[in-house]
Amino acid sequence: MVNILLYDGTYEGLFSVFFDCYKEKYAPVSIQKERNYQPAMFDHSTFIPTELVKSDRVMKGLRKKLSSTAFSNLTKAFFSEFEDIEMTIYEYVQLVFNNKMNIEKDYRQSSVLRISQVTKKVNREIHRMHAFVRFQKTTDNIYAATIRPDFDVIPFIGSHFKERYADQLWMIYDTKRDYGLFYDLTRLDIIRLENPEWEGNKKIKRTLYSNNEIEFQTMWKNYFRATSISERKNMKLHLQHMPRKYWHYLPEKQMV
Amino acid sequence: MKSDLSEKLKILADAAKYDVSCASSGSNRKNKGKGLGNATGMGICHSYTEDGRCVSLLKILLTNHCIYDCAYCVSRKSNDIKRVAFTVQEVVALTINFYRRNYIEGLFLSSGIFKNADYTNERLIRIAKKLRNEENFHGYIHLKIIPGASAEVMKEAGLYADRLSVNLEIPSERSLKHIAPEKNHKSVYEPMNWLKEQIIENREDRKKHRSAPVFSPAGQSTQMIIGASPEADCEILSIAASLYDKQGLKRVYYSGYIPVSSDDRLPAVTSVPLIRENRLYQADWLFRFYGFAMDEIVNKTHPNLDLEIDPKLGYALRHLELFPVDVNTAPYEMILRVPGIGVKTAGMIIQSRRYGKVRFEDIKKMGAAMKRARYFITAPNYSLPLSTDQPSSIRHQIVYQGKKAQLSLF
Incomplete structure (x- = not known):
């Protein structure tokens, strides 16, 4: 049975999910926006409410370990609204906290490369809005x-x-x-x-x-x-x- | 009246389109005191023509009246076309109204020559001045400097424009004499050299006093027409290299000659040399961003660029002794020389290899063109494709790869 974690669709909401996962030592397999979620037969879902105290703590920790560019790139990647972006961000955040070194430029890691590629796409769309x-x-x-x-x-x-x-x-x-x-x-x-x-x-x-x-x-x-x-x-x-x-x-x- | 303006716009945009420069980058003009517009950093292409060129600036001539008779130019005196001219107010209104709707980054103003160079330039400056002083416009302005312009006129132009350009047009003096007998290179190089001094001097002044007025902050550029005269690529590129070095130009543009007349001073061509033009830009890039010297790209033995393959691949094939390059140990400069690896991928490789070994798959995912790169690199557990000691066989494989399936049908 798959346990799907649901959140309200905000960036803070996603980080509240991360906080709970970390506290409960739980490794999520799927994180989805509640409004997009369509229950399948054997699914089990849990909604995790947004709590700014929780999301702030995770973000504060991230900011300490990342450059400001890398931190804002993560935000941009989130606003891509790609279906699997939550799990990619989760993997990225895990990687950050599990390493002593700053990992933001280790493009050999799939989540680092993926975030960089998605950010590039979002930046291109931003540039196209400036243009078009x-x-x-x-x-x-x-x-x-x-x-x-x-x-x-x-x-x-x-x-x-x-x-x-x-x-x-x-x-x-x-x-x-x-x-x-x-x-x-x-x-x-x-x-x-x-x-x-x-x-x-x-x-x-x-x-x-x-x-x-x-x-x-x-x-x-x-x-x-x-x-x-x-x-x-x-x-x-x-x-x-x-x-x-x-x-x-x-x-x-x-x-x- | 309105339809009159629309008609003028058509004619004077059509006549200006042969100037390929359209950059709106490299300036740093902030919007001060709630005015209109800014020109910062990277420049924006707001549209693209059906020929795929960027439309960033409203690029027009003030008039297509001209006292000169240059064979390559559509506005030459002897050409039987309709002649029109904008008023100052018309250009100002078009620029502002297009800008407010986010159609453009600014204005690129050039002109046919009436009376003389200074008289023409003064008319162009008048428009720039009005935009800056009366309309509080901080968008991008590129002004054309007519060859032979005096120092006083250029000095004023640089105060209002972000970029100035004097066009070389025909690469060599001997060809110019033949095609445009009233012009000479001296009248182009003199203003360029003068502008160079001013731009450097202004930068020094600005370091000392931040309030010093800005002079052409995005520098100067020029254009050469390719294929209207017989110069080989090595001559064109060595002129370009010298323009970057000696005149300190920001950009040299190469404009494939489009047959606009059947003048017998010009070669009879039927198509625009688009591939050659593209290869020249690639060579220009290698010179400016990849640390190549011009004579590594073209020289006496190889005076022309290969139309079939890009110049970086051409270089690598002539210098197989330098390859393959080990992506985990080679210096950045050498990784940049690998065909298929650009500035971005090279940077990512250098960053990533600090964490551990970079593998072949990593480079592929980072966005390198492996079709070319795979013949020139080594990485853990990766071995080069067979028969890669012969330049001709690598060349054949790269050029015909992907085309094989098609061929086997017949």
């Missing part, structure tokens, strides 16, 4: 964008946009996870819209566009077309850099 987010200016002067990233990267993209667009109102909303960021010229807040209304493909409603929004989108499209060199056309390379899944963000890839 497209704001549409609305009638109330908010530059608004919707996104549907593969990983939950909203927690990691705010500072970039806040620094860059310090003098404009902006909003970036993850329509897949139904929450986002809003900057009001002074503060950056995490927001959840109540009954949001979207255009098809969950985009900002065209009726909300400010006066010259369409005009600038059209000019950008024209620019994009004019700057391409047809003699060098290479769609394979184009798709490699700009995968189809991001096209719906981009005015330059819309037909009309």
Whole structure:
């Protein structure tokens, strides 16, 4: 019989599970988010509640043994939401506590290599959000964008946009996870819209566009077309850099 | 009016697209006092054209009017095309509105030459100045310096731009005379040398006084057109090496010649030399990041890069006596020379081997291209594939691996 440990889906929740495992000297075989869990016939599951006292202690211990980059990489890997990421993080944490030496650069260890690879993926998605987010200016002067990233990267993209667009109102909303960021010229807040209304493909409603929004989108499209060199056309390379899944963000890839 | 602007944008973007530089990296311009934009660190490609090139900056000409008649250029005087020009305000508005929507990192402004170099450059500077001073814009600005520009004009340009570039275009003076008789290399090298001095001097000043104004913080770059003139790769790359060493350039770009005219001063080509261009960039990378000397990559005996294999593999095949490399004991510099192992993997190998032996499988998982690397390394319990003492047989196996299945069908 498999005992599945369930937690509330937060990072602190996962670390509370680690604390209990350590205390009970229990080696978990599967840790899952409660909302994702689908019981199978012979499963046995235990829900472990989040307790900040517990998670803080484990994190404090980790911070002592890891560089700050390695610690934040672990957090980024968690937000990849990969199905097996909990067990990978568990193995990584075990490795950290069972070694005197700092193991964060021992890429021969499967969990260290896996965390580094997943972090790379999450970082790439963050970078792609910096690149592919497209704001549409609305009638109330908010530059608004919707996104549907593969990983939950909203927690990691705010500072970039806040620094860059310090003098404009902006909003970036993850329509897949139904929450986002809003900057009001002074503060950056995490927001959840109540009954949001979207255009098809969950985009900002065209009726909300400010006066010259369409005009600038059209000019950008024209620019994009004019700057391409047809003699060098290479769609394979184009798709490699700009995968189809991001096209719906981009005015330059819309037909009309 | 609006459709007029749209039309101008099409023409002047189309005319600017042959300048391949699009980098928005290497600067460090912070957003001060709640202004608009910043230019920090690594640069961002906001889109990619259908030819796979990065779109990072709004790259346009101020005008395509030009007094010169360079055979390789689409805007040459004798070419029968529509001539237009932006106003200062139009360029400013386009830049700001595109930037606010996160389409671009900034502006790359070049121009056809009207009247003379300084007159043209002053018009470009006026736009940069307005963006910085009136719009409080801290995004990236790359300004083209027209060959023959005076020191006063360049001095001002460097105060507003993140990067400046003077294009060499045709690699050698003898070819330039033939293709663009009104131009000469002196008018390119003089501004470059002057900029180099200024950039170094400014860095020294900034060390002493942090409040000293910044001068072209992302340095300078240039571009050479490849295939419009007969220079061999070794000549092109030795020019590049000298530009990096003597003029202290940040980047040299290689732009495969695209036939834009049937001028008889130019070779009759039908396709863009894309593979050659790619190999030149690989060689450039080996020179800048892998510790290779240019004459190790191309020299009198091997004046041109091999189009079939990458230059690092070419080097290894010419120097089999240096391989295989033991990944557990070899110095970093030598691991970097292994075909298929890049800067990242080499770093991971060095880090990991402190903990214990690195195995063949570890290197594979770290992301090395084992298709090439496997002929050039040793590791515990790993033996080299058979018949690897002959460069020709290794080359054959690498080039035709994976293609065999296809061949056997016939």
